[in-house]
Amino acid sequence: AQSVTQLDSQVPVFEEAPVELRCNYSSSVSVYLFWYVQYPNQGLQLLLKYLSGSTLVKGINGFEAEFNKSQTSFHLRKPSVHISDTAEYFCAVNRGTSYGKLTFGQGTILTVHP
């Protein structure tokens, strides 16, 4: 079975500082990896995804993530955060043969302080 671990439940950061949200997965087969963002009282929105090819993936709102197969990680980064980035972020993984079913991590709450 595959699992996803988000290593930090909460990450506080000051505005304009860089941030990294960590995600590790366990799987013995090829995987597809996703990051979603959830603003308060809303549904989830896709930030970016890794399917194949370049290991550095760029997404919306200035976020990017790097797929590291040897470390089974898919960390999310942003070089300079804004107040509006305050939200909960979810890492998710899908094995290629599972009808698009996603296994989600526990979530990381990013709080950006002025």
Next chain:
Amino acid sequence: NAGVTQTPKFRVLKTGQSMTLLCAQDMNHEYMYWYRQDPGMGLRLIHYSVGEGTTAKGEVPDGYNVSRLKKQNFLLGLESAAPSQTSVYFCASSPQENYGYTFGSGTRLTVV
């Protein structure tokens, strides 16, 4: 373009009552999913569908049933609600595997 619409947005049930949550998508997506979100547990898959007339169990299907009689609609039923089913329920759809989901805005259900 409405995307994925969930109704109702909020509901309070008494233990033992039944209800149906409706998910409707207008994007002609083949795949549809029901997840529940609980604090500190992320999202867990309840049931999913890979096309009209098909359904399958996910990670936590007990106490729930689903139907997909029309391609655009995916219904989640609770036959006899229990307090453990207090949660936020999200519906999602996707045109194909690994494309990425479009989520609805959720239904907050409280069972007392």
